[in-house]
Amino acid sequence: MKFFGKSSGNIEDARGSSGGGRAIGGGLGVIVVIIGLFFGKDLSGLVSQMPVGNTEQATVQKGTPADAQGKFVADVLASTDQVWEAQFQQMGKEYEQPVLRLFTDGEESGCGFASSAVGPFYCPADHKVYIDLAFYKELKDRFGAAGDFAQAYVIAHEVGHHVQNLLGISEKMDRARSSMSEKEYNKLSVKLELQADFFAGLWAHNAQSMKNIALEDGDLEEALNAANAIGDDKIQQQSQGQVVPDAFTHGTSAQRKYWFKKGFDTGDINQGDTFKSNAL
Numbered sequence: 001m002k003f004f005g006k007s008s009g010n011i012e013d014a015r016g017s018s019g020g021g022r023a024i025g026g027g028l029g030v031i032v033v034i035i036g037l038f039f040g041k042d043l044s045g046l047v048s049q050m051p052v053g054n055t056e057q058a059t060v061q062k063g064t065p066a067d068a069q070g071k072f073v074a075d076v077l078a079s080t081d082q083v084w085e086a087q088f089q090q091m092g093k094e095y096e097q098p099v100l101r102l103f104t105d106g107e108e109s110g111c112g113f114a115s116s117a118v119g120p121f122y123c124p125a126d127h128k129v130y131i132d133l134a135f136y137k138e139l140k141d142r143f144g145a146a147g148d149f150a151q152a153y154v155i156a157h158e159v160g161h162h163v164q165n166l167l168g169i170s171e172k173m174d175r176a177r178s179s180m181s182e183k184e185y186n187k188l189s190v191k192l193e194l195q196a197d198f199f200a201g202l203w204a205h206n207a208q209s210m211k212n213i214a215l216e217d218g219d220l221e222e223a224l225n226a227a228n229a230i231g232d233d234k235i236q237q238q239s240q241g242q243v244v245p246d247a248f249t250h251g252t253s254a255q256r257k258y259w260f261k262k263g264f265d266t267g268d269i270n271q272g273d274t275f276k277s278n279a280l
Contacts, residue, residue, distance in 0.1 A: 001216055002214040003213055004211060004213070006078060007071055007077075008075075009062075009064050011101075011102065014107065069136075070102060072151070076151075076155045077155065084163060098129055099126075099128045101131075105132065109123040110128070111123040119135055120155070122158045124161070124170050129155065136151050145225050147219070149220070152204075159203070163199055164195065164199075173192055194255055198263035199263060199269075200260055201223075201261060201262060202263040202264070202272065204263075205264050206267050220264065223260060259274060
């Protein structure tokens with residue numbers, strides 16, 4: 001894929017800063033995250049409730065990174081900004097650009113501490129996307145999902161969660177959590193994640209039509225392969241040898257591919273209400 005226009009300067013580069021501060025709960029936060037990943041459960045809420053240590057102990061470079069990987073991330077973020085600013089304008093709303101923070105090994109966020117094991121994530125408390133770029137190597141080596149468009153899809157998905165936060169969708173989820181069983185909430189969580197996949201596809205559709213990116217042969221297949229590779233069913237089968245549908249939090253491979261493709265094909269935000277849809 002090719003980018004046109006300026007790179008985003010909304011990057012905080014904390015790579016090599018060894019976690020940006022003291023791990024919460026004496027390292028318990030990391031353990032909770034790893035347990036959650038292994039058993040297919042979302043324990044991020046528990047992590048965010050733990051006491052947080054001091055942050056920002058290391059120097060953080062702000063602006064567009066100079067290295068190729070960092071600049072690629074900045075290019076993707078700029079493209080998502082352009083698309084969502086246009087989408088929000090059509091809705092009569094103003095889009096707030098998120099900050100993307102690059103880190104190594106672990107990081108303190110407004111939602112608590114997270115190790116790289118949790119993968120890329122969005123924190124609604126500070127409106128930031130967090131990613132350890134080592135995740136892309138794991139995406140390629142462990143999940144067989146290589147390519148720049150696969151990497152762009154990951155960022156666009158997390159920005160999709162930022163969009164949900166701005167539209168009040170995430171807040172509704174939080175309110176509903178206290179009145180639901182874990183099984184019921186997991187089903188709702190899947191719908192939230194699938195909508196973020198739809199938003200990632202919507203970004204690609206509109207970024208291409210707005211001519212701030214140009215897709216090349218094989219790009220779409222890279223994103224679909226990535227969506228397929230990180231489905232709950234596939235990850236559970238690989239990690240624990242069995243699939244537990246009640247523990248799904250992100251959706252199956254087929255669901256993630258379906259909703260990304262629907263967003264890419266339509267480019268219409270009105271087609272992305274995964275909460276009301278019975279599709280897949």
